Amino acid sequence: MNLLKILIISISFNLFDLSAQLLFHPEFIFEKFPVFDESFIQKNQIKKITFDIIDKKDWQEAEDKNLVEVYEFYPDGKLKRQYSTSVKKIIQIETINKKHKSIVSKEVYEYDTTSVNYVYQNNLMIERHIFPNKYIEATYFKYCGKFICKEEKYIETYRSLNTGNNVLDKMLLKAQDSIATFDYGNQIKQIFYNNEKLPYKEKFIYKNNQNQIIEITEQFVATQGRIKKSFHYNSNNLLDNATMIIDYGNSETYYIEYEYDNLNRVLSETHFKNEIKLKEYQYIYDPQFQGLKSILIRTFDEKNIRIIKLEYDF
16 A cells, blocks of 8 residues: 555545545545545544455355455554565475375465554654565655655664664665645646656646546656546546546556445445456445445456455454
8 A cells, every 4th residue: 555645635635425434445546455534433433454355266165365454543543554464375285194095185375464554743654564574665755735745765774672672773765756746726736756856757636626536647758658547426426437548559448437325335346447347346334333344356357256354443
């Protein structure tokens, strides 16, 4: 998850009116990752949400590989920490049953855990990725007003004190981007600069009178690449469908359409690429808590269903 994306959108724009929803998908709906509604988290005093993940191939039994994603929150609803497990290695073990003269095989999984910690300070936000080998990459986002104007990526190393605590020892700068933002009301222009202060991308965001994004265009300077996203809304001012066209000389079109219930909660979203159906997301809500209970993700080309069950700690 890129927190820069979340904060820019949560501060400035509105695609959905989902005050009763746990998850919402703002500007970056084409890049699937959980984006949490901070007001919902704060209102319900949610401390932690665990995503319990099970994958199921068609015509096969569901396989629980103990995959989880965990999200922890500060009291004000901001994301504090997230960590996830992934399968690092699958070991095939075979044993010989001499009595029945047969070979029994089973798979044993080895896991990696990757975590991301978030720190919020005045005009600064720090996102630290901690990998299994203790390698740490940190991104520092600096605010100029309500917009992020600088993004610095570091490799951080720590040393241990006699007390058992770790303190920051060294920081190696990997990359530094600057963002100049020009806010003209219903139009926002952003220019992205690299380490050498040279512009490499321009981004234009257009909004309607309800402060909803209707178009985003990104122009890349060196490659002449272009990405255009368009958003259309229904009579309830909820996102009805979205289109993304990526053109680097060979154009590709991505399309998402949404369906809602009578409480304006997303029931399903269907993803297409060049008019071919790729994925379908189905959302199931708890009738008492009204929060999201489960997510079913059908991937058509892989003939796979991912089942995600949400568990809450209050």
